[in-house]
Amino acid sequence: MNLAHELRQACGQYLSRRWFLHDCGVGLAGIAASALLAKATRAAPAAGNPLAPRPPHFPARARRVIYLFQAGAPSHLELFDHKPELTKRNGQLPPAELLKGYRAAFINPNSALLGPKFRFARHGRCGMELSEVLPHTARIADDLCLIRSMQTEAVNHAPAQIMMNSGSQQFGRPSFGSWTLYGLGSDSANLPGFVVLTSAKGTSGGASNYGSGFLPALYAGTPFRAAGDPVLYLSNPKGIDQAAQRASLDTLNRLNELALESAGDPEIAGRMQSYEMAYRLQTSAPELMNLGSEPKRMLDSYGVKDPNEASFARNCLLARRLIERGVRFVQLFHEVWDQHTNLTGGVKQNALDTDRASAALVADLKARGLLDDTLVIWGGEFGRTPMVQGGNDGRDHHNRCYSLWLTGGGVKAGHVHGQTDDFGFNVVADPVHVHDLHATLLHLLGLDHTRLTFRFQGRDYRLTDVHGNVLKGLLA
Numbered sequence: 001m002n003l004a005h006e007l008r009q010a011c012g013q014y015l016s017r018r019w020f021l022h023d024c025g026v027g028l029a030g031i032a033a034s035a036l037l038a039k040a041t042r043a044a045p046a047a048g049n050p051l052a053p054r055p056p057h058f059p060a061r062a063r064r065v066i067y068l069f070q071a072g073a074p075s076h077l078e079l080f081d082h083k084p085e086l087t088k089r090n091g092q093l094p095p096a097e098l099l100k101g102y103r104a105a106f107i108n109p110n111s112a113l114l115g116p117k118f119r120f121a122r123h124g125r126c127g128m129e130l131s132e133v134l135p136h137t138a139r140i141a142d143d144l145c146l147i148r149s150m151q152t153e154a155v156n157h158a159p160a161q162i163m164m165n166s167g168s169q170q171f172g173r174p175s176f177g178s179w180t181l182y183g184l185g186s187d188s189a190n191l192p193g194f195v196v197l198t199s200a201k202g203t204s205g206g207a208s209n210y211g212s213g214f215l216p217a218l219y220a221g222t223p224f225r226a227a228g229d230p231v232l233y234l235s236n237p238k239g240i241d242q243a244a245q246r247a248s249l250d251t252l253n254r255l256n257e258l259a260l261e262s263a264g265d266p267e268i269a270g271r272m273q274s275y276e277m278a279y280r281l282q283t284s285a286p287e288l289m290n291l292g293s294e295p296k297r298m299l300d301s302y303g304v305k306d307p308n309e310a311s312f313a314r315n316c317l318l319a320r321r322l323i324e325r326g327v328r329f330v331q332l333f334h335e336v337w338d339q340h341t342n343l344t345g346g347v348k349q350n351a352l353d354t355d356r357a358s359a360a361l362v363a364d365l366k367a368r369g370l371l372d373d374t375l376v377i378w379g380g381e382f383g384r385t386p387m388v389q390g391g392n393d394g395r396d397h398h399n400r401c402y403s404l405w406l407t408g409g410g411v412k413a414g415h416v417h418g419q420t421d422d423f424g425f426n427v428v429a430d431p432v433h434v435h436d437l438h439a440t441l442l443h444l445l446g447l448d449h450t451r452l453t454f455r456f457q458g459r460d461y462r463l464t465d466v467h468g469n470v471l472k473g474l475l476a
Contacts, residue, residue: 050218050269051193053185056446061410061476062375063187065180065329065445066319068358069377070350071161071203072337073402075384075395077424078347080403081148082120082129085422086386090115094387098425105155105397106340107389113423114388114395117344126414133351136359137405142414143362143371145406145474149418149427152382152434155399157338160381161205166213167438167463174213174454176438177329179463181219182454183447188326190284192222195322197315198333199226210331214456216267221331224318226310230285288321301364303356313357320364323374337380341390362407371408375444379404386423401427410444412476432471439468444475 077083091112099109118131124141137144154160159169166173174182177194186193196210203209210221224230260268291299291307294317303313312334319330334354339346358378365371383402384395401420407413419429439449442463449468453460 050216051181051186053187054183056184057448057451058446060444060446061373062408062444062446063373064323064327065177065331065375065377065409065441066323066361067177067329067331067377068316068354068361068379069161069165069203069209069331069333070337070354070380071205071333071335072157072339073160073380073382073384073397074337074350075339075343075347076148076401076403076420077116077384077386077395078118078343079131079134079351080146080405081401081420081424082131083116083386083422083424086113086424087115089113089423094423094425098423104385104387107385107387107396109387111385111387111389113386114392117347117393124414126416128414128416131351133348134355136356140359140362140407143366143407145411145413145415145417146403147405147417147432147437147474148401148403148420149429149431150379150383150402150404150434150437151427151431152399152402155382155397157204157381157397158206160397160399161203162208163434164379164381165205165209167435167465171208172213173208173461174215174219174463175208175210175221176441176463177210177221177331178212178215178219179442179452180329180445180447182215183442183452184328184445186326186328188328191288191322191325191327193327194219194221194329194331195327196221196223196331196333197226197318198223199310199312199315200334200336203333203335209333214461215454221329224285224289226315230289284325288325289318291317298364301356302360312354313360316357316361320361320368320370323370324368339384339394340396341394343390343393343395365408373409375409375411375441376407377404377441378406383424386425398425400425406474410476412474415474417471417473430473432474433467435464435468436471438463440471440474443470 077086093110094113102109118133120129120131122129123138126142128141128144128146130138130141152160152163154163154169162171163169165175181193194210210223212220222231256268256271291304291314294307298317299307302317304311304317307314312332315332319332322330336350336353362371362376365374365376380402382397382399385398387396388394389396401424417430418427418432420426421428442449442452449462449464453462
């Protein structure tokens with residue numbers, strides 16, 4: 001009787017449900033851990049560093065990205081898409097057939113047509129037509145691929161911004177920058193692989209524009225502050241020197257290594273990487289943000305008036321410094337372009353704030369031999385209506401067509417892609433949907449948009465979801 005009892009106790013000890021689920025390699029926990037570890041291996045093949053550089057699917061034309069996101073929706077009709085017919089018909093009602101099935105965001109669609117507020121001229125050997133408010137962009141016309149036929153479904157700022165940056169109008173999807181970092185890793189040991197810089201006010205879409213969604217958190221964009229320490233709490237508190245901090249971090253890493261070995265959770269590896277990155281940022285970030293090493297002629301070329309004052313120009317210069325230090329993806333957000341009223345003055349001021357710096361960045365990259373493998377993108381979330389809003393000096397949201405430009409990284413230079421009708425209302429040739437743009441940008445980075453996937457909630461997700469085509473007409 002006692003022997004039987006002891007046998008039952010032994011079986012209970014070694015064959016308990018808890019033991020089976022926790023320790024058995026073929027149990028449910030073992031299966032789950034194996035799946036997690038397999039996922040972690042796909043996302044981070046280099047042991048101990050989930051952000052280590054990894055090869056693309058095929059030879060890439062671009063190695064890194066600078067995305068100059070002009071939030072608020074710049075008017076293509078005032079900047080990039082010259083419409084003489086709209087000038088001729090200023091003040092007239094739009095043709096009835098133009099408005100069939102159309103709904104504007106705010107205005108009555110049957111509002112009068114509004115002619116462009118600025119003159120256009122041809123520039124460069126390519127003869128690209130650009131607005132008079134973009135004199136500096138005009139000087140780099142032969143380096144640009146101007147897309148005049150962008151399209152999107154969203155018609156309000158937040159969903160359209162999220163769509164433009166994540167391929168979906170819904171919150172919670174990984175951003176383009178996060179997908180890029182997930183696919184390629186980072187070349188920087190001392191800075192985040194994806195850095196976000198903001199001038200003016202924050203965007204309507206918020207952190208979803210640069211978040212990692214359901215990807216591991218370490219692939220999210222890291223916002224750098226416009227003034228003071230670029231990241232909060234970089235400085236050690238009183239009584240903690242570097243040696244004490246290093247010892248504390250080493251102890252914490254050893255505990256996390258034990259937890260990682262036990263649980264196999266890739267988020268633990270990501271947390272360890274974040275702690276190490278924060279430690280290195282204490283030295284690398286202040287050096288990066290200090291523009292004192294830049295000559296005055298360089299500051300002047302970007303239009304940086306005060307190296308310590310936040311501005312779009314300062315952020316453009318920082319973007320160049322970031323990619324020089326191995327950062328994979330840099331995104332600038334500048335939300336000032338929502339001209340429902342004061343269109344003339346607003347566009348003129350916005351161009352004054354961004355034109356010089358955008359062009360200087362391209363020219364600077366080119367002079368340093370970095371433009372060939374750096375992809376630069378300039379554009380917003382949608383365009384503006386050819387119909388007037390706000391008296392006679394404003395335009396409503398318009399998602400049927402809008403413009404943006406690309407340069408560097410294997411893009412066809414001195415090229416205009418797509419065409420809109422005489423009113424800048426509909427695309428009439430070579431449409432480019434947001435999904436097509438994303439597929440093409442990933443292609444330039446050496447990534448097949450149909451293969452760059454992450455399994456979540458039972459299915460494989462990708463930046464382009466189930467859409468998108470690589471547009472060969474945009475490629476050099």
